[in-house]
Amino acid sequence: MQAFIGIGANLGDARANVLDAVERLRRQPGCELLAVSSLYRTAPIDSSGDDYINAVARIATTLDAASLLQALHGIELAHGRERPYRNAPRTLDLDLLLYGDEQIASATLTVPHPRMTQRAFVLVPLLEVAPDIIVPGLGPAAAFAAGVADQAITRLAQA
DSSP states (O other), X not given: OEEEEEEEEOSSSHHHHHHHHHHHXXXXXXXXXXXXXXXXXXXXXXXXXXXXXXXXXXXXXXXXXXXXHHHHHHHHHHTTOOOSSTTOOOSOEEEEEEETTOOEEOSSOEESOTTGGGOHHHXXXXXXXXXXXXXXXXXXXXXXXXXXXXXXXXXXXXX
């Protein structure tokens, strides 16, 4: 199954946290890292704090969606992720954006990720690694790009 993971951080060394998350995904049992977008800097939306560093990873996985979500939460916890309130600044945030062409609505997981088509920090890196991706139930992700064009996003030079 192919899945797409949104990666973001804005506390501590956000760039290092995002890069470490990519490395942890690379080593995650049941996952094969297929592609990683560039890193992007974005201002917080519906939040406060420093700018975010964001990326999207494309993986192949043998894990079911719930197990993959648990693995992502484990990587977040390794970075000291706390959830004191909704949209709080974070050391690391890993979101399961897409899981194949599945649509999932459970108490713990919604896929496609809600609001992903409304956020430049998701769409821009997602379209970099998968320009023709279809968002299940919504259509081509590229069709939503114009709707986020007013959101500031800066591609960072690679280290």
